[in-house]
Amino acid sequence: MLKLYSYFRSSAAYRVRIALALKGLAYDTIPLHLLKDGGQQHTAAYRAANPQGLVPALQTADGGPVLAQSLAIIEYLDETQGGPALLPADALGRARVRALAQMVACEIHPLNNLRVLKYLTHELGVNTAQKDAWYAHWVALGLQAVEDSLVRSPDTGRFCHGDSPGLADCCLVPQVFNAQRFHCALDAYPTITRIVAACEQLPAFQQAAPGVQPDAE
Numbered sequence: 285m286l287k288l289y290s291y292f293r294s295s296a297a298y299r300v301r302i303a304l305a306l307k308g309l310a311y312d313t314i315p316l317h318l319l320k321d322g323g324q325q326h327t328a329a330y331r332a333a334n335p336q337g338l339v340p341a342l343q344t345a346d347g348g349p350v351l352a353q354s355l356a357i358i359e360y361l362d363e364t365q366g367g368p369a370l371l372p373a374d375a376l377g378r379a380r381v382r383a384l385a386q387m388v389a390c391e392i393h394p395l396n397n398l399r400v401l402k403y404l405t406h407e408l409g410v411n412t413a414q415k416d417a418w419y420a421h422w423v424a425l426g427l428q429a430v431e432d433s434l435v436r437s438p439d440t441g442r443f444c445h446g447d448s449p450g451l452a453d454c455c456l457v458p459q460v461f462n463a464q465r466f467h468c469a470l471d472a473y474p475t476i477t478r479i480v481a482a483c484e485q486l487p488a489f490q491q492a493a494p495g496v497q498p499d500a501e
Contacts, residue, residue: 392426
């Protein structure tokens with residue numbers, strides 16, 4: 285059985301939960317609360333499995349290797365498991381989808397991750413309003429780039445690439461969820477909001493949503 289180390293609000297873990305659901309794969313959730321006990325992801329036991337001390341991580345089988353980093357995990361699942369493909373068959377399509385996914389996972393998310401926000405407030409003395417302004421700035425900059433990329437490409441369909449959800453959608457939906465949590469305006473991104481609405485109609489995205497996870501508060 286696959287085991288997913290997860291936190292219900294982690295957008296990176298959310299991406300992997302969507303991919304697992306799209307693939308129809310069963311797994312056990314091992315919750316790690318990122319705030320309790322100083323952050324359960326920092327325990328020696330978890331760092332032995334994932335030296336970076338971040339979620340998610342995926343244990344590939346009982347006693348098997350533990351994989352880290354959400355995009356690497358999703359591509360591993362796509363390469364080794366059946367079910368709908370999460371990347372296109374053609375090289376140009378794969379490059380486009382990876383670029384869209386990385387615009388979220390490598391450009392927006394790292395600047396607004398929990399540990400960055402905690403550093404801003406705890407170490408640099410940034411107040412709540414300033415922290416929220418930081419968050420909104422990078423979300424707006426990043427989502428506008430995603431929106432423009434989607435609008436300009438004929439490959440955009442019902443979803444980020446064509447009419448089947450894939451890797452880019454796995455990344456986009458959690459980012460929009462977090463943007464809504466922080467009350468970021470989304471009116472400037474009609475293509476993104478349309479795609480996210482289409483995703484949220486699908487059972488796989490519903491099953492992966494933060495509010496229905498076993499560790500949801």
